[in-house]
Amino acid sequence: MRAFWAEGYDAASIDRLCRATGMPRASLYQDFGGKEGLFLAAIAHYVDTRIGPLADALGPRGTLEADLSAFFVEVVALATGDSQTPGCLISCVLAEVAGANDTFRLELDRRFTALEDRIAQRFEHALASGAVTDKRALAGMLAAVARGIMLRARSGARAQDLDKIARVAVRASLRDLT
Amino acid sequence: MRAFWAEGYDAASIDRLCRATGMPRASLYQDFGGKEGLFLAAIAHYVDTRIGPLADALGPRGTLEADLSAFFVEVVALATGDSQTPGCLISCVLAEVAGANDTFRLELDRRFTALEDRIAQRFEHALASGAVTDKRALAGMLAAVARGIMLRARSGARAQDLDKIARVAVRASLRDLT
DNA sequence: ATAAATACAGAACGTTTGTTCTGTATATTG
DNA sequence: CAATATACAGAACAAACGTTCTGTATTTAT
Known part of the structure; x- marks a missing residue:
């Protein structure tokens, strides 16, 4: 997962992936069927271990504002936490290969939709169902803001600047609700 | 440019790039030095022909709201206009290879910063310098919203849904100003 | 028209790619 | 313990990669 995340899909060679996972080539092909399968498994692991906590922060735990802020704290932490893997495996790596590969494009759509559903669900909980928004x-x-933050982190942006963007997004979206 | 855009950096082979450009291999190496140089030239051409009009839409031409709306119309059009090149060459392709290549990471930072400067400049024009925001x-x-829209288009999202996201972003950001 | 320089098509280069195969060691099971 | 299946390390594979080279047209300039 970290090899794909740091280097991209094509640049992460099977050799490197074997070294990174400590897995023999034969077992890798036995268990995952090939590079595509391994990559999809890496995405699934990424969602479980990295996106999961991020979605959990949405709660509901506190106020809507508090939960959205907590969510974006996690987003920025994920994007900038490890200098060897800046940005997001889905937004920065899967998105590129999705251009020429239908399997990957569908996977990208599924993962994107899942996060949007999760955020919308938090709004459903907070707002009267008849709200105009x-x-x-x-x-x-x-x-979209979360993904833009992931992209910006890939270019080396500081966490402090990304936090500011997140705060503006939370405040603006809350004002939009009234 | 379109080959990189559609297929990604590594997946676009020199063979395909020669066929796409109608350029002999020797001339390609003579004029651009190699694949990296050709890619950077493609990025520059992309900025001139695709990002330029998009930045021009920011004006100032009309009201702040009208100019921001026009900007996002261009963003969505660029992201979804050609089904063979969904998303953005910079946000979807350059961002991936920026993970392992310092030249590309710096280029990504430069291009990202340039757009943010342009948007900030539009706000400077519209707002009293002492505004709190x-x-x-x-x-x-x-x-970040614009780039999130580009990413979402890469997954096959409909222009209509992206327009809604853009409208929410424009309205929310304007409310944030007061 | 003649000389110098550039442009071109394609073969050729050595690597590296993803994948499969071979033989041996290690577990597992009855 | 014996028989069978699984796991492993590394060789081997054809294909494709980015890059360079060769010889021949074509253009340019005097």
Whole structure:
């Protein structure tokens, strides 16, 4: 997972992946069927271990504002926490290979949709069902900000600057609700 | 440019690039020095022909709201206009290879910063200099939304849904200004 | 027209790629 | 303990990679 994350899909060679996982080539092909299968397994592991906590921060635990802020704290931490793996495996790596590979494009769509659903669900909990705002569009907007933050981290942006962006997004989206 | 955009950096082979450009291999190496140089030239051409019009839409031409809306119309059009090249060459392709290549990471940072500067400049024009809002953070937030839209288009999202996200972002950011 | 320089098509280079195969060691099971 | 299956390390594979080279057209400039 970390090899794909740091270097990208094509640049991470089977040799390197074997060394990184401590896995013999034969077992890798036995267990995952090939590079594509290994990559999809890495994505699944990434979602379990990295995106999971991030979605959990949405709660509901506290106020809507507190939960959204906590979510973005996790986003920035994931994007900048390890200097060897800046950005997001899904937004920065899967998104590239999704251009020419239908399997990967569908996987990307599934993972993107899942996060938006999770954010929209938090809004459903917080707001009267008759609220004027389109909750799915609002969730999509916040997910877009999160992904933009991931991309910006890939270019080496400081966590402090990304935090500012996140705070603006949370405040603006809350004002949009009224 | 379109070959890199559609297939990604590594997947676009020199053979394919020669066929796509109608350029002999020797001339390609003569004029661009190699694959990296050709890719950087493709990025520059992309900025000139695709990002330029998008930045021009920011004006100032009309009201702040009208100019921001026009900007996002261009963003969505660029992201979804050609089904063979979904998303953004910079946000979807350059961002991946930036993980393992310092030249590309610096290039990514330069291009990202340039767009944020352009958006911030539009805010400087519209707002009293003493306004409470951090214009750079607000510009960074809108740039993040634009890049999130580019990513979402890479997964096959419909232009109609991306437009909704853009409208929410414009409205929320304007409310944040007061 | 003649000389110098550039442009070109394609073969050739050595690597590296993803994948499969071979033989041996290690577990597992009855 | 014996028989069978699994796991392993590394060789071997054809294919594709980025890059360089060779010889021949084509253009440019005097």
